[in-house]
Amino acid sequence: MQNPQGFGVSEETLLKMQLTLEFGGGLELLCDSKKIHNVNVEQQNGEDKLTMKDLLSWVRTNLIKERPEMFMKGDTVRPGVLVLVNDCDWELSGQLNTLLEEKDVVVFISTLHGG
Amino acid sequence: MNERMEEGKRVGRLCCLCNQRRASLKRPKTLQNICRECFYTVFEDEIHQVIINNKLFTPGERIAIGASGGKDSTVLAYVLSKLNRLHNYGLHLFLLSVDEGITGYRDDSLETVHRNQIQYGLPLQIVSYKDLYGWTMDDIVNLIGFKNNCTFCGVFRRQALDRGATLLKADKLVTGHNADDIAETVLLNLLRGDIARLSRCTSITTGEDDGFVLHFSLFQSLTPSLTYAYFKKLDYFSTECIYSPNAYRGFAREFIKDLERMRPKAILDIIKSGENFRISNSTKMPEQGTCQRCGYISSQKWCKACVLLDGLNRGLPKLGIGRSRASVGSKKTIESKQFKDEEACELLLLFVARNVSLAASEHHIRSGSGSVSVIVYGDQDKLALMTYHPDLAGLVTLYILVSLRFWRACCLSVLARLLTKWNEIDDLINGQEAFTRFRKKNHVLESFSSKLSFVKNG
Numbered sequence: 344m345q346n347p348q349g350f351g352v353s354e355e356t357l358l359k360m361q362l363t364l365e366f367g368g369g370l371e372l373l374c375d376s377k378k379i380h381n382v383n384v385e386q387q388n389g390e391d392k393l394t395m396k397d398l399l400s401w402v403r404t405n406l407i408k409e410r411p412e413m414f415m416k417g418d419t420v421r422p423g424v425l426v427l428v429n430d431c432d433w434e435l436s437g438q439l440n441t442l443l444e445e446k447d448v449v450v451f452i453s454t455l456h457g458g
Numbered sequence: 459m460n461e462r463m464e465e466g467k468r469v470g471r472l473c474c475l476c477n478q479r480r481a482s483l484k485r486p487k488t489l490q491n492i493c494r495e496c497f498y499t500v501f502e503d504e505i506h507q508v509i510i511n512n513k514l515f516t517p518g519e520r521i522a523i524g525a526s527g528g529k530d531s532t533v534l535a536y537v538l539s540k541l542n543r544l545h546n547y548g549l550h551l552f553l554l555s556v557d558e559g560i561t562g563y564r565d566d567s568l569e570t571v572h573r574n575q576i577q578y579g580l581p582l583q584i585v586s587y588k589d590l591y592g593w594t595m596d597d598i599v600n601l602i603g604f605k606n607n608c609t610f611c612g613v614f615r616r617q618a619l620d621r622g623a624t625l626l627k628a629d630k631l632v633t634g635h636n637a638d639d640i641a642e643t644v645l646l647n648l649l650r651g652d653i654a655r656l657s658r659c660t661s662i663t664t665g666e667d668d669g670f671v672l673h674f675s676l677f678q679s680l681t682p683s684l685t686y687a688y689f690k691k692l693d694y695f696s697t698e699c700i701y702s703p704n705a706y707r708g709f710a711r712e713f714i715k716d717l718e719r720m721r722p723k724a725i726l727d728i729i730k731s732g733e734n735f736r737i738s739n740s741t742k743m744p745e746q747g748t749c750q751r752c753g754y755i756s757s758q759k760w761c762k763a764c765v766l767l768d769g770l771n772r773g774l775p776k777l778g779i780g781r782s783r784a785s786v787g788s789k790k791t792i793e794s795k796q797f798k799d800e801e802a803c804e805l806l807l808l809f810v811a812r813n814v815s816l817a818a819s820e821h822h823i824r825s826g827s828g829s830v831s832v833i834v835y836g837d838q839d840k841l842a843l844m845t846y847h848p849d850l851a852g853l854v855t856l857y858i859l860v861s862l863r864f865w866r867a868c869c870l871s872v873l874a875r876l877l878t879k880w881n882e883i884d885d886l887i888n889g890q891e892a893f894t895r896f897r898k899k900n901h902v903l904e905s906f907s908s909k910l911s912f913v914k915n916g
Contacts, residue, residue, distance in 0.1 A: 367688070367696065368529075368684070368696045369696050421715075422712070422715035422718060423711070423712070423715035425684060425685065425688070427688075430482060430494075430689070431480070431481070431482045431483070432482060432483035432484055432685075434483070434484045435471065435481055435482070435483065435484060435491055450688075452684060452688060453696075454638070454684045454715075
């Protein structure tokens with residue numbers, strides 16, 4: 344996915360990170376019913392690192408097309424959304440403080456829909 | 459948000475159980491970090507233990523698995539057929555699905571069940587509302603709209619599953635629920651003031667002695683089936699029913715998910731509270747009989763499905779929804795009690811959420827100046843929360859009666875308030891504040907014995 348904001352800013356200052364995002368359990372309905380998104384996320388505020396917190400706000404702005412309240416509550420995911428970073432529950436990696444690296448796979452699955 | 463975690467995911471902790479592989483998730487029950495392989499083992503073992511400890515099955519039995527295509531029933535079908543092979547249960551397993559007739563929802567999820575049939579090699583039986591009752595959910599929603607349609611669907615589904623099990627000549631019917639579902643049900647039954655259901659919703663099996671069908675809720679093992687389904691790449695269907703967005707259950711679901719975030723054990727505690735509920739001896743319980751119209755188990759002359767169906771067929775779909783018995787004459791008292799009732803709800807809910815035992819046996823809660831005892835009595839139409847403080851002039855009783863009509867209305871606002879006040883709850887229960895808080899209500903303090911008899915009469 345090309346980000347139009349990338350133009351006009353010098354390439355050196357904006358590091359982009361390539362990530363694979365997967366939405367499941369009904370969350371894919373919020374982003375064009377597409378489950379897997381290969382994205383390039385630019386680091387925020389010239390920082391040289393990208394955390395889950397940054398990624399969530401990026402997702403909210405760039406991927407979520409409707410009912411963002413189904414995905415987020417405050418600055419984090421809505422309770423009941425399972426988050427895995429490289430198949431590992433984000434509770435083990437520091438939740439919002441989890442540092443992301445190139446080619447990481449982040450999965451969001453909602454548990455709020457019926458069983 | 460609690461930020462105790464270290465930064466950075468590359469710390470790569472090892473699994474607590476095998477000490478070999480990288481931990482992948484946190485087990486909610488024990489908060490241990492475990493790897494995927496160990497998680498599978500733990501998850502399957504827990505279900506195996508539930509089956510063995512409760513002597514759920516006997517070799518040679520025909521077992522119908524309620525299969526909706528959703529995550530819980532898919533995990534159930536997968537794990538049960540695996541355990542059946544692994545531990546030689548000697549069971550004949552069948553998939554049983556109900557077609558409610560919801561275009562764009564059930565037809566899609568039934569495709570998942572059809573795939574499961576092939577994947578797990580289990581025979582599949584589908585029963586439909588159209589065949590059983592002559593109405594699809596689409597028809598019903600066309601007639602009555604989005605409100606209350608879940609009542610029809612729930613009542614019909616339960617019976618349809620039993621009828622399907624009869625078709626399969628099944629000895630038992632197994633349904634998959636997870637800990638969240640059960641906690642939700644505990645709260646919902648509390649909110650509805652449905653003491654009869656409250657006392658049985660946490661039990662692992664339901665079904666009466668003469669009924670050949672038993673319902674098992676296998677996911678009392680309290681490990682997340684979603685994680686299992688995802689890691690095992692099981693084929694399941696996950697879209698919210700298009701007719702359910704207004705269902706009351708949604709509120710309870712969000713509430714417990716919020717609670718869980720603040721205190722991971724909250725869900726288990728709610729279930730534990732539900733298990734601890736005891737009905738006082740003075741409460742009249744409905745007797746189980748059979749429906750005079752269709753022969754299905756019922757505590758009334760006609761079973762709920764027949765009442766609803768009769769209403770539909772006569773063009774009076776509101777028949778059978780809501781309470782037929784209205785308590786007249788008490789309106790004034792309810793209004794003047796408004797404030798107290800809200801507080802009562804709040805107290806009761808917080809006790810439940812903290813798993814402070816609500817059984818009729820006294821439970822002592824430490825407070826700044828001694829201990830407070832809590833006893834809860836329930837009744838079909840009234841819920842009462844009773845506490846007394848032994849240090850106060852002998853025996854002082856704080857008594858709050860919650861009338862059902864007001865109960866439900868104030869519960870939602872109470873749920874919201876509880877969330878914002880969660881941090882104070884520890885103090886409320888454990889500390890000095892509990893005492894002062896109870897004491898502030900001096901104006902409702904009344905003698906233990908007179909109130910007790912009032913509960914019986916009420």
